Amino acid sequence: MATVTYDRASRIYPGSERPAVDALDLQVEDGEFLVLVGPSGCGKSTSLRMLAGLEDIDRGSIRIGDRDVTNLKSKDRDIAMVFQSYALYPHMTVADNMGFALKIAGKSREEISTRVREAAKILDLEEFLDRKPKALSGGQRQRVAMGRAIVRDPQVFLMDEPLSNLDAKLRVQTRTQIAALQRRLGTTTVYVTHDQVEAMTMGDRVAVLRAGVLEQCDTPLRLYQEPDNVFVAGFIGSPGMNIAEFTVEDGQAVLGRARIPLTTATLSALSTEGADRIIVGYRPESLDLVSETEPGAFPVLVGVVEELGSDAFLHGTLPELAEGESTESGQIVARVDPARPPAKGEQVYLRIQPGKEHLFSAATGQRLPA
Amino acid sequence: MSVTLERPGTEPGAGPAGPSPALRRAADWARRAPLLPALIFMIVVTQLPFVATLVISFMNWNAYYPDERGFTGLDNYVRVLTDVAMRDAIIVTVELTVVVVLVSLVLGMVIALLLDRKFFGRGAVRTMMITPFLIVPVAAALLWKHALFNPEYGLLNGVLTWIWGLFGSDNPPQPDWITMAPLASIEIALIWQWTPFMMLILLAGLQSRPLDVIEAARIDGASSWQIFRYMTFPHLRRYLELGALLGAIYIVQTFDAVFVITSGGLGTANLPYIIYQTFYTAHDYGLASAAGVITVIGTIIIATLALRTVSTLFQEENVR
Structure with missing residues (x-):
């Protein structure tokens, strides 16, 4: 468990003048569910990938707890990520997918097996442990991706639009499941979405980004009732203001x-x-x-x-x-x-x-x- | 090999009641008839010679003994499998194929991994790496024989002279490479030609690697070596199989390099070379045909495996 702090963190893609993420200042509390939301191209995924160590941080710094992770490799950051495409390992079974990080960490076979089983039980995946990802439905794949994250018991969960490949009904259902799971595990979570309904329903706090700049970060209700500026006012709420x-x-x-x-x-x-x-x-x-x-x-x-x-x-x-x-x-x-x-x-x-x-x-x- | 492609909807009884059967048959022929000339031409130039070879392989037919021509059953096949020269040729073919395929696969993979990284001038380097594959096989074999292996003026011994010269010695070793290691010389020339082929296939495989899976593995804590071991290598497995099988099909048929570099001497005669010799020097058409048929059967076995690999490859692409 840990806090996450973006300290004026910027990312400027090579060949571009304008920063994709511009001096982002953000503090995520221990155990908090923070949602990054904004229209496409606003820098929300880039912000998350900076925290994951998949993008360089050109200016400023990022801390997890008291550790400065700005220059750490992904593998040393103690984070787990759920990708939009799930990024399951296609040649491994569900159990191997979920246990991969533990295997790399050199855990014993028994420990891996117990922890994978525990996670599979939470996510209702027990009967699929021997299957390969391609033999699973979209919703099951999504749960395997979640399982791969929770098996590791990391300091921070990162989720990059994990629901956008599901159909509308399943998305609503999974939305509440993920929120409930996060409350239960109490792990600090940063969640990226472009869907403001998802942001409002899931987040303890919601950070609204536009063009790489943080527009407002507050609880869903306050964003709705007291938007700081015209952009947030128009973005939050359906139908719009x-x-x-x-x-x-x-x-x-x-x-x-x-x-x-x-x-x-x-x-x-x-x-x-x-x-x-x-x-x-x-x-x-x-x-x-x-x-x-x-x-x-x-x-x-x-x-x-x-x-x-x-x-x-x-x-x-x-x-x-x-x-x-x-x-x-x-x-x-x-x-x-x-x-x-x-x-x-x-x-x-x-x-x-x-x-x-x-x-x-x-x-x-x-x-x-x- | 024949493949029939039919649109699912045109199967009899599949769709709703269509035109009468006679009309439909006429329509079918209207589509097929224009293809017939090409089909007949293809059968004449590809299938008839093979049938002829098959027939001749069961005949005793030697141009030096025209009076003894006649069918002999499996006699030629028995001779191919029992004749010491033929059996040696089979062993040489297998050894040549296995060594060339494996070494060029390993080298191709190393080069492909290097070329998969971004660096300045990558396009130019990639093009240069492919060129050996574009050279006519005979020209490549001549190049190796005369420009590189030649003990008098070859590049290899020239380099030795230069190195020894650096240390003030004017008596450098000047080995006769082809005499010393005849089969290895052929193998090296072939490896040089086939590495780019393997590299191309493996590079295509590397570039079709899903990036998000690699990122997920990195976040899961895998080091570069572990990513290669657990992600890249399993992904490349199909491409390795494909490269090995396609390469094997061609290398089994190698003739140019053997003919040019050693003329089949010093125990380097492989099956295609022996067939050539039996046919053009001994004029034993029956025996040569039988050896040819055996080579074709071997190649078909490899080709079937290759096709199966290709189709699983496509299936996996579709799943993604």
Whole structure:
């Protein structure tokens, strides 16, 4: 068991000017399940491979516990990794796959056999121990890859999108199994995914990366409720947050007929910036269907209504946009009562629940005080 | 060897009720007929000579005794297997094949492992390493015989003279390499030609190695040697088998090197050379044909194993 510390760690691929991972500062607590999430090419896999010793660390350092592993080889780092492709050894049986690391470490045959059996029992793989990987299903291969990691009892588990090769149903099932297994073993885990639902459901904390830069690292709930900037706000949540650029007039944010009153704190932050525009975000579930007379109500033209049974999502547009306001800003998604969904083409009135809006600077994209 | 390829859907009774059988047969022939000339040509040039050889191998047919021509049953085969010269030729063939295949495999693997690393000028070095395989076998044999092994002006003895000269001696040893080790001389020339072939096959194998498996092994704590021992070598096994079998098929048939370097003297005559001698010098067509048939049977056995290896190789690629 150990902590993991990225200390301004950077990776610059040869022939590239821009770092793939730029001065990453991250502290993973002992026994914590940390998820690295971000769009493809954001450097999340590279960050993990740096910790694994499969990528060089060009600047900064990485520590596991108190050990500086920056220049250590993978084999000396005491880590185990689950690959996206599983990377099972094709010519070895499941038992040999799981016991390989122990065999290399010079453990006795009996010890290897007991530990492999224990791991196989946890993962429900006992009946497959004599099979070769190619005779296994995708889900079983995934479990063998997990088994290969847990047999070693390492200080840190590294997982690189281990669920992305499974079908949707199995993925949801395995997701909870992995999370439960990690809680049970209590091993520090760094988990990479591009799927924000996976990140939110599995992680103790989630680190959001974009273009090699850490945007925010916090608990899933705080990422959702208090995103630090526009990128995190738009990335976390499904369907995504409504984000639009409003003009500031008379202490209110204005877009079409939508008006949102701003607090003095926000207004003073805006005036120090000298900005007359503000980015407003609001989640689909923060919108209420109201009557026209309600204060703060604004009209929305209903385009499509997605009915999912438990929820219904209204996709609509803001009418009467002023000249120069992009139509993209006028797109709105709102969660409505699935029992009484509005009809397509209808004009409805929506209101943002007071205090549920997220305000960001139009210049920097950073969160403004509310 | 004949292979019939049929689309699964065209099997009778497989699909839904199609056109009438007569129509379908006509359509089938419309597809087959244009292929017939090529097929007949192929049978004439490849299969008929073999059938002729087979027939002659059961005949007593010697150009010096034209009156004694006739069928003799298995007589020629018995003579091939009991004749001392023939039996020696079989042993020489086996020894030549085994030594050349094994040594060129080992050398090919070492070179392939080196060329699998990234370094400046890798493409140029790789091309140069392949060139021995591109040289006409006769030319290669002549090169070894005259430019390298020759005791008077060959490169080997030239190097010896130069080395001895460095130490101030003007009496360097000048061995006659081919006389000293006739079979080894042939083997060295052949190894030089076949190492690039093995290297190419093994390099292809090395480059088809899944990178993530190697990374997983590294994280599992394996050293470079252990990765080679437990990951690379098992992966290369099929490629080694393929190289060995394909190489063996060709090296069993070696004629050029034996003919050029020793003319089959000093116990270096292998089966193809003996066949050539029996045919062109002794004019014993029956005996030569029988020896030829035995060589073909041996080669078919090796080729079958080779094909089986190739097909398992493809199966594994598909699984991945």
